Amino acid sequence: MFTALNAPPPVVPFLVAQVAYETGNFKSKLLKDHNNASGIVWTGKASQKNATKGRPLPEDPRYFYAKFATLQDWARDYIRVLSLKNKPIQATTADDFVARLKANGYFTAPIEQYKKGFMSYLKKYGTIAPPAASVLLLLIGVAYLLLK
Numbered sequence: 217m218f219t220a221l222n223a224p225p226p227v228v229p230f231l232v233a234q235v236a237y238e239t240g241n242f243k244s245k246l247l248k249d250h251n252n253a254s255g256i257v258w259t260g261k262a263s264q265k266n267a268t269k270g271r272p273l274p275e276d277p278r279y280f281y282a283k284f285a286t287l288q289d290w291a292r293d294y295i296r297v298l299s300l301k302n303k304p305i306q307a308t309t310a311d312d313f314v315a316r317l318k319a320n321g322y323f324t325a326p327i328e329q330y331k332k333g334f335m336s337y338l339k340k341y342g343t344i345a346p347p348a349a350s351v352l353l354l355l356i357g358v359a360y361l362l363l364k
Contacts, residue, residue, distance in 0.1 A: 217288065221295045227305055230313040231298075233338035241337070246270075251284040254294050258282040264293055297322075310338055 235253045247253045250270045258269045258280045270283030284290040298305040301320045307313035314331045
């Protein structure tokens, strides 16, 4: 899925690890109910294709999660988000990827705390070749759609 959306193959394991971390190993209610595997916030802009306003963010109910029609719509927006500002999509190492996420305001936790969680999932999924990692993420998404 990610390589089909022009994500550089060396970055795909970072993407899968980050999504696994954000979803609690692909088990989050946000993934299941909103097809949103990374906590993307709803903007209401046309660049967020096939997204509607989802449930409010628990830490600030003035903002809402994006609810995507499909996981592919989410993946397209995820790549768009990661292509902004400090471009984590262009990271060359895990440290670089996490630092770019932090610089873009993608997470608010202390960087070492986020990095520790991220690295635990990168160890689990990072050895998967990029095309296989995309297939794994797609299969997990399909499984969740079937379990809805």
